Amino acid sequence: MTSYRILRARLGVLATAALLATGAVYAKGPSPEPIEPIKPHRVTHPAKVELGKKLWFDPRLSKSGFISCNSCHNLSMGGSDNLKTSIGDKWQKGPINSPTVLNSSLNLAQFWDGRAKDLREQAGGPIANPGEMAFTHDLAVDMLRSIPEYVAEFKRVFGNDKLSIDEVTLAIAAFEETLVTPNARFDQWLKGDKKAITAQELRGYQTFKASGCVACHNGPNVGGNSFQKMGVVEAYQTDNPAEGRSAVTGKDADRFNFKVPSLRNVALTYPYFHDGAADTLPEAVDTMGRLQLGKKFTPQENADIVAFLKTLTGDQPKMVLPILPPSSDQTRRPQPFE
Amino acid sequence: MTSYRILRARLGVLATAALLATGAVYAKGPSPEPIEPIKPHRVTHPAKVELGKKLWFDPRLSKSGFISCNSCHNLSMGGSDNLKTSIGDKWQKGPINSPTVLNSSLNLAQFWDGRAKDLREQAGGPIANPGEMAFTHDLAVDMLRSIPEYVAEFKRVFGNDKLSIDEVTLAIAAFEETLVTPNARFDQWLKGDKKAITAQELRGYQTFKASGCVACHNGPNVGGNSFQKMGVVEAYQTDNPAEGRSAVTGKDADRFNFKVPSLRNVALTYPYFHDGAADTLPEAVDTMGRLQLGKKFTPQENADIVAFLKTLTGDQPKMVLPILPPSSDQTRRPQPFE
Numbered sequence: 001m002t003s004y005r006i007l008r009a010r011l012g013v014l015a016t017a018a019l020l021a022t023g024a025v026y027a028k029g030p031s032p033e034p035i036e037p038i039k040p041h042r043v044t045h046p047a048k049v050e051l052g053k054k055l056w057f058d059p060r061l062s063k064s065g066f067i068s069c070n071s072c073h074n075l076s077m078g079g080s081d082n083l084k085t086s087i088g089d090k091w092q093k094g095p096i097n098s099p100t101v102l103n104s105s106l107n108l109a110q111f112w113d114g115r116a117k118d119l120r121e122q123a124g125g126p127i128a129n130p131g132e133m134a135f136t137h138d139l140a141v142d143m144l145r146s147i148p149e150y151v152a153e154f155k156r157v158f159g160n161d162k163l164s165i166d167e168v169t170l171a172i173a174a175f176e177e178t179l180v181t182p183n184a185r186f187d188q189w190l191k192g193d194k195k196a197i198t199a200q201e202l203r204g205y206q207t208f209k210a211s212g213c214v215a216c217h218n219g220p221n222v223g224g225n226s227f228q229k230m231g232v233v234e235a236y237q238t239d240n241p242a243e244g245r246s247a248v249t250g251k252d253a254d255r256f257n258f259k260v261p262s263l264r265n266v267a268l269t270y271p272y273f274h275d276g277a278a279d280t281l282p283e284a285v286d287t288m289g290r291l292q293l294g295k296k297f298t299p300q301e302n303a304d305i306v307a308f309l310k311t312l313t314g315d316q317p318k319m320v321l322p323i324l325p326p327s328s329d330q331t332r333r334p335q336p337f338e
Numbered sequence: 339m340t341s342y343r344i345l346r347a348r349l350g351v352l353a354t355a356a357l358l359a360t361g362a363v364y365a366k367g368p369s370p371e372p373i374e375p376i377k378p379h380r381v382t383h384p385a386k387v388e389l390g391k392k393l394w395f396d397p398r399l400s401k402s403g404f405i406s407c408n409s410c411h412n413l414s415m416g417g418s419d420n421l422k423t424s425i426g427d428k429w430q431k432g433p434i435n436s437p438t439v440l441n442s443s444l445n446l447a448q449f450w451d452g453r454a455k456d457l458r459e460q461a462g463g464p465i466a467n468p469g470e471m472a473f474t475h476d477l478a479v480d481m482l483r484s485i486p487e488y489v490a491e492f493k494r495v496f497g498n499d500k501l502s503i504d505e506v507t508l509a510i511a512a513f514e515e516t517l518v519t520p521n522a523r524f525d526q527w528l529k530g531d532k533k534a535i536t537a538q539e540l541r542g543y544q545t546f547k548a549s550g551c552v553a554c555h556n557g558p559n560v561g562g563n564s565f566q567k568m569g570v571v572e573a574y575q576t577d578n579p580a581e582g583r584s585a586v587t588g589k590d591a592d593r594f595n596f597k598v599p600s601l602r603n604v605a606l607t608y609p610y611f612h613d614g615a616a617d618t619l620p621e622a623v624d625t626m627g628r629l630q631l632g633k634k635f636t637p638q639e640n641a642d643i644v645a646f647l648k649t650l651t652g653d654q655p656k657m658v659l660p661i662l663p664p665s666s667d668q669t670r671r672p673q674p675f676e
Binding site: 057058059060064066071074075077078081082083087090091093099118234259267268270271279280281282316319320321322323324326327329334336337 | 342346395396397398402403404409412413414416419420421425427428431605606608609617618619620654656657658659660661662665666667671674675
């Protein structure tokens with residue numbers, strides 16, 4: 001990615017898109033395509049990952065005892081909940097579409113507005129968000145400290161008796177870092193297996209490049225590495241009040257700038273956009289073409305791009321469902337209805 | 339179990355309890371103890387089980403797209419939700435404590451009041467219950483039929499193109515039948531490993547037998563094989579309006595008769611009783627002693643019985659989290675907020 005990224009930074013987005021359309025940037029450098037294969041994750045601390053996996057699936061990190069990380073980032077469903085916006089404590093309607101956790105370690109920041117700089121910072125958010133898990137960090141830590149198996153496991157992993165929220169988010173982030181999806185058919189093609197994708201899928205990729213989609217959706221995560229305005233050529237119509245990046249920077253120029261979502265596993269992560277308004281890939285591709293590129297794709301172009309996007313589904317994380325250590329008699333009981 | 343069950347049927351519950359207290363029934367027959375080890379489940383149709391597992395974890399069987407079978411019978415948490423009563427569609431408060439799915443194939447019937455004769459009949463219940471998954475069987479089947487991978491998988495498993503709710507519940511039941519928990523330390527002891535349980539745990543078992551607990555909690559599931567009145571010696575005080583078996587039979591004599599819950603994995607399935615009123619095992623043991631047996635256990639007896647009960651935790655089902663087939667463009671989207 002490096003040479004491509006430097007080039008892109010120099011030329012600016014639109015110029016790059018034009019160059020991409022001519023194919024001029026592919027002639028040189030080690031990375032002839034603007035999309036790169038995902039590398040498998042190498043686990044360096046398996047015990048920390050295993051602890052993080054338990055925390056990921058543990059609904060006792062919510063006030064109700066009903067909502068876990070996996071409720072809204074369901075690893076059976078592309079790391080998302082496939083809802084327009086998520087369901088929080090007491091069935092509150094979430095403000096924004098739940099982004100997939102898959103390959104999220106490759107993003108430049110977390111949340112649609114990038115308000116968390118990394119996975120660790122992100123992980124603490126939903127636990128304490130009154131509209132999501134509705135707990136507090138203190139209560140979450142108290143819960144874990146009341147369970148002897150958790151206490152022992154934190155000690156084994158971190159080598160101390162602290163059991164702090166920092167250790168909780170470190171473990172969750174370590175688990176999340178494992179959730180990459182290598183080996184998509186498109187990655188096989190990138191690596192030289194020219195039979196890994198069909199003629200239509202290849203045509204879709206060529207249209208995707210030639211139309212300028214790759215200006216934002218590039219790199220190993222096919223996105224996730226920049227903030228861009230939703231509605232460049234034409235304004236995006238939505239009832240969703242989220243204004244994106246400006247909520248973080250306070251700058252008016254950042255209004256409606258959102259983190260470009262990854263297109264990895266996009267066939268699994270419907271519905272699309274920050275408001276979840278597009279139910280299907282054909283709809284999302286059509287909207288993106290018109291609003292971001294001023295281009296109305298023909299039905300054939302749309303179908304080709306959709307076919308290409310489906311080649312970005314990688315190996316889903318294969319994992320054994322964790323068995324959670326039971327609460328002790330001292331563990332404060334969940335309060336779903338209070 | 340056979341000889342013990344016949345004997346018990348002949349003598350009646352109270353007489354049996356008295357006999358058990360003397361140890362008289364242990365002298366003869368092939369089964370010297372009233373509790374029997376759980377046998378591992380032998381899968382005869384792995385493809386059906388695998389399909390059932392997907393359905394088990396699929397929240398698209400609910401109106402909201404958020405609640406799956408596993409939401410209330412969480413296989414990370416002893417097959418239960420560890421809540422007093424469950425959370426249903428739109429955060430409705432359930433009427434009764436969610437029983438564990440573990441070893442439920444060994445029960446004489448399903449639900450606390452036994453209104454479903456088997457797992458297959460049970461499985462259809464929550465999907466269409468407006469207070470639980472709030473869907474309809476027709477909509478559930480429509481959803482599955484709109485997903486090509488599900489269509490193909492049902493065809494492979496059942497050899498036809500029907501894809502009916504009967505096939506859905508058959509597959510879920512086939513999966514549930516695999517959810518047995520053999521190899522508890524107590525089962526190891528039953529099979530002759532006298533070091534598998536401690537002196538206190540053995541003392542607890544002896545008190546459990548001598549006090550008459552085994553009159554209802556017996557067989558391989560340590561319960562689950564009869565309906566009994568909640569509050570024999572002393573009435574059970576609860577705000578919960580459930581009246582148990584009488585809702586099924588219409589007989590006044592069946593009021594407050596509930597299916598005796600299994601004590602397998604009871605350390606994981608808190609809180610206890612049909613209303614989930616007892617948060618801890620010491621509390622549940624104390625209440626059962628007083629209300630069912632007219633016996634106030636000493637703190638030592640209570641602690642011993644609790645120690646014994648914890649030996650009933652068996653090997654939890656070890657399973658790879660399924661990856662669900664994605665919805666197609668034709669799949670009706672969930673309606674969590676409508």
